[in-house]
Amino acid sequence: MANVEATWSVDLYVYCPKCEDGFDLNSDGSFTDGTHGYALQTTADADAECPECGHKFKVDLVW
Numbered sequence: 267m268a269n270v271e272a273t274w275s276v277d278l279y280v281y282c283p284k285c286e287d288g289f290d291l292n293s294d295g296s297f298t299d300g301t302h303g304y305a306l307q308t309t310a311d312a313d314a315e316c317p318e319c320g321h322k323f324k325v326d327l328v329w
Contacts, residue, residue: 282316283323291318291325302327 274304278291291297291314302312309327 278327280314280325282319282321284321285316285319287316287318289318295319 276292278297279288280291281288294315296302297312302309307327308329311324312327314323315321315327
């Protein structure tokens with residue numbers, strides 16, 4: 267019998283400090299293309315923008 271494949275899924279969840287909307291930063295292509303590092307990597311001072319209110323803020327990516 268062959269092994270069954272399992273696929274990793276990683277969320278990068280944050281809350282906007284202005285409107286408190288919660289969202290997954292992975293929905294922004296720059297968080298999945300390596301611009302801000304790679305999955306499971308700790309990064310400081312990454313730029314983020316809230317999709318709800320447009321507020322721009324800095325985030326520290328932690329695992």
